[in-house]
Amino acid sequence: MNIFQMKTQPNGIERITEFISQGFACIGYPGIGNLEGVEKDEIRKRLHEKYKWTGSKLGNHLGIVNAFTNTMNDKDIVLITEGEWVHIGEIGPYYYDDKFEDEGMCHRRDVTWLKKVQRHQLNEFVKELLRNRSIVTKFKHPFDIAELDKVLSTETDLSDKQQTFAFDETLVSEEQAKKALQVLLSALESENEEVRVDAAKSILKVSKLLG
Secondary structure (H helix, E strand, O other), rough: OEEEEEEOOOHHHHOOHHHHHEEEEEEEOOOOOOOOOOOOOOHHHHHHHHOOOHHHHHHHHHHHHHHHHHHHOOOOOOEEEEOOEEEEEEEEEEEEEEHHOOOOOOOOEEEEEEEEEHHHOOOOOHHHOOOOOOOOOEOOOHHHHHHHHHHHHOOOOOOOOOOOEEOEEEEEHHHHHHHHHHHHHHHHOOOOOHHHHHHHHHHHHHHHHOO
């Protein structure tokens, strides 16, 4: 099983609302036909003929399209971001729907959205994936490294009398909150400036919530 991050602006138009409410994900690239069963060399040919791209630009777009149509597999995991939230979904097979050709949403995969979590709940390996600017990016580490099972399996039992703290819409136990705080404190020492800033923002946010 593989993990991918995807952007939500096929053909340059923000579509995250449709992605979530209608249960799908898609890329742009209209005008190159149905890519079901089409191999990489043929995709390259079609992209060149339609968009006249060459060299590294052609290679970059080829990588995106081939990743979405051929590298992704049924039951793989896809992540999309919405501000500080991350939607985690299980993707289905690739299919082509010519009804959406004019809208640039014809290359599609159905998605079963499993959970919505805050970015700070994910480990640094997954955050690194989400920072990638490409339209489609495959997680470069083994699946287990992402530790997504931890956030997917977390459930809130409102009948449990143990103390909980609220972080926006997410409830976590006191023990989990302490562990999360330790992770954030460790992230303050990161060599990556963006990681340090994110950690600082999260700590300040938690401090305000807890009064």
